[in-house]
Amino acid sequence: MxxxxxxxGRPRGRGEGGYDQGGTDNGGVRALDRAFDILDLVAASNGLxxxxxxxxxxxxxxxxHRVLTTLAARGVLESDAITQxxxxxxxxxxxxxxxxxxxxxxxxxQPVLRRLMEVTGETANFGILNGDAVLFLSQxxxxxxxxxxxxxxxxxxxxxxxxxxxxxxxxxxHELRRMIRGLTLQRFTDHTLTDPEALGADLARIRVRGxxxxxxxxATGMRCIAAPIFDVAGAAAAGISVSGPVHRMSDARxxxxxxxxxxxGRELSFGMGLASVESERSTGPVAAxx
Numbered sequence: 001m002x003x004x005x006x007x008x009g010r011p012r013g014r015g016e017g018g019y020d021q022g023g024t025d026n027g028g029v030r031a032l033d034r035a036f037d038i039l040d041l042v043a044a045s046n047g048l049x050x051x052x053x054x055x056x057x058x059x060x061x062x063x064x065h066r067v068l069t070t071l072a073a074r075g076v077l078e079s080d081a082i083t084q085x086x087x088x089x090x091x092x093x094x095x096x097x098x099x100x101x102x103x104x105x106x107x108x109x110q111p112v113l114r115r116l117m118e119v120t121g122e123t124a125n126f127g128i129l130n131g132d133a134v135l136f137l138s139q140x141x142x143x144x145x146x147x148x149x150x151x152x153x154x155x156x157x158x159x160x161x162x163x164x165x166x167x168x169x170x171x172x173x174h175e176l177r178r179m180i181r182g183l184t185l186q187r188f189t190d191h192t193l194t195d196p197e198a199l200g201a202d203l204a205r206i207r208v209r210g211x212x213x214x215x216x217x218x219a220t221g222m223r224c225i226a227a228p229i230f231d232v233a234g235a236a237a238a239g240i241s242v243s244g245p246v247h248r249m250s251d252a253r254x255x256x257x258x259x260x261x262x263x264x265g266r267e268l269s270f271g272m273g274l275a276s277v278e279s280e281r282s283t284g285p286v287a288a289x290x
Contacts, residue, residue, distance in 0.1 A: 034059065035067050039092070042077060043153060047085030096153060105229070105238060106137055108271045112240070113140035116264045120257050122244035123148045124264075125224075127163045128237065130155060132182055134164045148222055148243030159185050159199055160192050162214040162226030163239030168199075169206035170228045170236035176203075191216045211258045216246065223249040225258050227265030240264050 037057055042048055048056075054064045068086060071077040075091035109126040116124040117140040125148075126138040133155040141147060150156070158164030158179070171179060185194040193199040206212045214224035226241035242249075242261050249257060 122242045125241045160218040162224035162241040165212040166226040166228045166239045169203040227262045230269040
């Protein structure tokens, strides 16, 4: 079993004795809690069997089977008859689509993402802040064989992603302090910024030059350039990025890609009603310094 399926166990502080006889804990319902644990696990995979789900979550097969059967009846999950692997179902897709309809920004981003992909030749991504992570909502994939892939619903650590660092860099000072305190600066590669001071210095550079650079910080051999998208109040509401392998996103191309990404961020900021003078001041100059 891969590291993606490492055992997760029960949520902290939720042992069997933590629930009352009605199966609740602090107003929660144990069966629902387990169902969402299973749903989260399956959503983050390319298909898991009942046995793999039970092992990853330390749940009895009978328990997993009951939850899977219930979710399948609602179309939230579905099973491959040949491999016996479980996957996200159409109902879950509809629920996710409803979330994406909350803001017209996702629709506005689609043509901008496509143009950005065509101009740079690399995958373009759109994401928002989601707790302590970036939630990717949309993507325009490159036609290249080797490419970055962040399907809608994928979450990525703030400190090790281009969009994440762009959002951190342009957060209000008090919000940034709170967010940094709550982050676990996990190391993903030798380039990941796990020291708060080093991360702070990088965020300062991002504010000056107008874009963030993930330089193999999440995945070895991959780079990402990202820019913030500002709402009408001037707050960084989302981010747009271009991701690809280092051999294509070379040092010689960083300036050109950064300019395209920052311009895309400005275009979407204008679409949200932000005045151009505010956007220019917020994004700052574009100059590759890394």
